[in-house]
Amino acid sequence: MNTDLSYQACIEACQACAVACAHCASSCLKEDDVKMMADCIATDLDCAELCHLAVSYMARDAAKVREVCRLCAEVCDACGAECGKHEHQHCQECAEACRRCAEACREVAA
Numbered sequence: 104m105n106t107d108l109s110y111q112a113c114i115e116a117c118q119a120c121a122v123a124c125a126h127c128a129s130s131c132l133k134e135d136d137v138k139m140m141a142d143c144i145a146t147d148l149d150c151a152e153l154c155h156l157a158v159s160y161m162a163r164d165a166a167k168v169r170e171v172c173r174l175c176a177e178v179c180d181a182c183g184a185e186c187g188k189h190e191h192q193h194c195q196e197c198a199e200a201c202r203r204c205a206e207a208c209r210e211v212a213a
Contacts, residue, residue, distance in 0.1 A: 116207035123200035179205035
């Protein structure tokens with residue numbers, strides 16, 4: 104199994120992604136057409152939660168860390184795709200954080 108140091112880049116990417124997703128969801132709620140942002144908000148919340156879980160698994164070097172990181176990469180890809188559809192700055196920043204996190208999670212999952 105990996106040591107905690109080998110997870111550090113992924114932990115940082117997951118933490119940054121969770122923050123970006125929380126900020127994006129909160130900002131989407133303040134947009135004029137909130138209903139149009141519903142899918143974005145939902146994927147943001149799912150992604151942030153899974154990123155927190157992945158960090159917890161990596162911190163503990165848990166037995167299923169690869170599987171959790173593989174799922175986290177998939178959810179980050181979906182969130183990044185959804186956020187990428189919107190022109191709002193917070194959505195674009197979130198999409199980029201999701202792409203970085205997905206890449207880092209795939210490295211851990213490999």
